[in-house]
Amino acid sequence: MGIQDLTITPLFFFILLFIAYLIGPVVTNSKTRPYYISALLVKFMAAIMLGIIYQYYYGGGDTFGYTTYGGDWIFKAFMDSPAKAFKLIFLADQYHFSDTFQYSQHIWYYGDLHSYFVVRVAGFFGLFTLSTYSSTALFFAAFSFSGSWALFTAIANLYSNQIKKCALAILFIPSVIFWGSGILKDTLTFGALCWLVWGLIHIVENGSKNPFKIGIVILAAFIIYSIKIYILMCFLSALFVWVYLKNINKIKNAAIRILIAPILLSSLLFVSYYSVESIGSTSSHYSLNNIAERAMVTAYDIRYGWGARGGENSGYTLGQLDGTWASMFRLAPAAINVSLFRPYLWEARNPFMLLSALESTLLLFLTLKAFFVNKSIGQTLKEPFLTFCLVFSIAFAFAVGVSTFNFGTLMRYKIPMLGFYLLAILINPKKIDKSITKRAYFS
Template identity: 40%
Template sequence: MELKDLFLTPLYLGLFYGLAFALRKRFTNSITKKYFIPALSVKFLGAIALGLIYQFYYNGGDTYNYFTHVKLIYQAFVDSPAAGLKLIFAKAEYDPLTARYTGQMYWYNAPTEYFVARVGGFCALFCFGTYTIVSLFFALLSFSGMWAMYLTFLRIYPLAYKKLAIAVFFLPSVFFWGSGLMKDSLCMGALGWTFYGFYHLLIVRKNMLTALIMGGIGIYILMSVKVYILLSFMPPALLWVFNENNQRIKSAALRMLLKPLFIVLGLGAGYIGATNLTAGDDKYDVEKIGERTKINQEYLTTQATNGSAYNIGEFDGSPGSLVRVAPQAIIVSIYRPFLFEVRNPVMLLSALEATLFIYLTITLFYRTGLLKSFRLIAARPVLLFSFLFCIIFAIGVGTNSGNFGTLVRYKIPLMPFYLSALYIMQFMAQPQPRRAKPALRAQVNNARKLGRLATTE
């Protein structure tokens, strides 16, 4: 951070808040209005805090490596707008006009990392290349997707609007790691847009143009930055579509006939998507992902010098070993670190959230009963989708991380879905006052403009 951060940040915060208050009526109704500004505020807080932690606690790190590239793109634009634009839209090709800048970029040939730098470089054009304000732009992008995620959950189950706001916006790890100049901020926003687009386009079939645009942008960003999030999302989402449409078929015989067909189509689409999206990619090619997961786990474990490493068992990258370590990977991703495993402040934050997940999971299943809990999940397709997505994603990040320091960042996409699913189950398991439903439903249905984006009926 530099001196200009101190002078420009308050000015831009004022501009962003002014814009937020001006747009709030268009994106909210009487129920969601009170969460809009607080949710945006914690994103801004997370973006600023992330920069301060990396500067004064870690003494550098990924966010400053990204900003090094952002500064080079911004400087190129100052020297020559044509060179700056070429760097923003570059695809790792050699160009004499940009060579003196790309020669200083460590990640120029790394597509996923350079994508973040390109987005940051574009944002830098509007804020004089200032780190904190670029981070605030990333927080805004992330917030827009998280707000779309919240509206989608709210449309599915409006009675839990308070708890859903906590699950989506106010988990400390999510708004801290998912707000600054990092991959995670773009991915959280993109996941929210994808979730919104998928639900409105393929399930309720409303706001279809808005859903198509938002979902398309979200999928493109996930493919460009962390395609494994999309690969974890798609199979449960396709099953979700089948379950929703299966419930609408009145004939039991036809449902039984179509069920295996939809399952086969879903598995086929998932396989084709996985192989085509990742073919030739050294990081995510399905032919190499098991081997790379083993290498990453071993490297991160041996490099962990702060006592944050964990062991989920012997894993050699084969499908059989993946099945063996999957239960441990799920536990470590969702319910660990335990409080007695805490070694630093960042781990404490993650441990408190994991303890909340443990408490809510145990109390819910104990009070509701194991069989009734599974019946609730089976009865509500969104619950089945959410838990399956969390399980698949937890296995992936749990086997790939090797230590809690990286895991706390990797796992944030599953956290809003897991906690939201728990809260929805809570409300489904307890009797609801009948008189409150019509009034609440009327409030929820009071949508605003912009393609009825805030509709939650």
């Protein structure tokens, strides 16, 4: 980040804000409109603040690996030859070209397929922003916002009389705003996950066969697959639970439902297992045979290796991992707990951990309220979409909690599941209004 950010970024800030104003009447309705611009502005501010904090507090990090040592070199290639930039964005990592080596040799993540996907996106946006960090960050934030807004409008239509709860869960969780807005993997995967669920709400809940929405689902799944495969693996199991409950609830005759349920459930379990196995088999790290060992290696690497750069006091341990599924499942309760409710207030060792601890404490309070005051969890499990939210968030909490062992890293990794968990514990099924409000385009 430099002087160029101060001159070019304001221009793109107002351009993107102006575009948002133009399309606002199309993507909002009377109930969602009050949240529209405020949600976008906090994403923009977070994207810029993340860059400032990484530069002046951490002294570097992934975000500059994607830009200074990534996208900037694609822009330099573009200034010399647009064809070379095209190769680096669309063909690199599949083919190594001698005429682009002078640029690719400086790109840190050129050999890392998943990380280089972020470099491609940063490089593409950089062609428009003159490779200015903060301006490029605004485009990342805009993409993330587009997904979260689309998802919010769809969910707000399902639960139109609990819209404030929907807004809190999808648009205004502080850690999700911060870690899901800057130039990071998490921003792209979060935005894509929101688009994916938006499309599936229309397909599963509303029975839509719209080719555009099906196309968005495929594109969003591709983005997630290209960056963080494990998100998709956790998601698929929860998706089949959603599909099962939605279809079994359509059968009104109790006798037929009892007869069909085992067949439908077995079929979906088989498809779920095959889908997860198929996705995992495309990477040796995430095949079902290797995933337990991978979780162990990643957890200890983050705890004692590169992840420890954030400070020894940021680390945690749940117990001994030995690379087997048994050791992972033995730590499952502790892993879910650490993702949802830790760090505790007394574990905070720096300002960021304190903010995370405050958020986790509030999440614990809301969870206890849902179980013991509202007593709504039983009703939640009767709602297919809310059950999906709960299953996905718990499965994801287990996956990242057992394989991270560092609070600083965990703060980033857990953002995909936070909104869905909040929806599951905040939305009261007893108060769902089944009437349909005037829909925005995305809803």
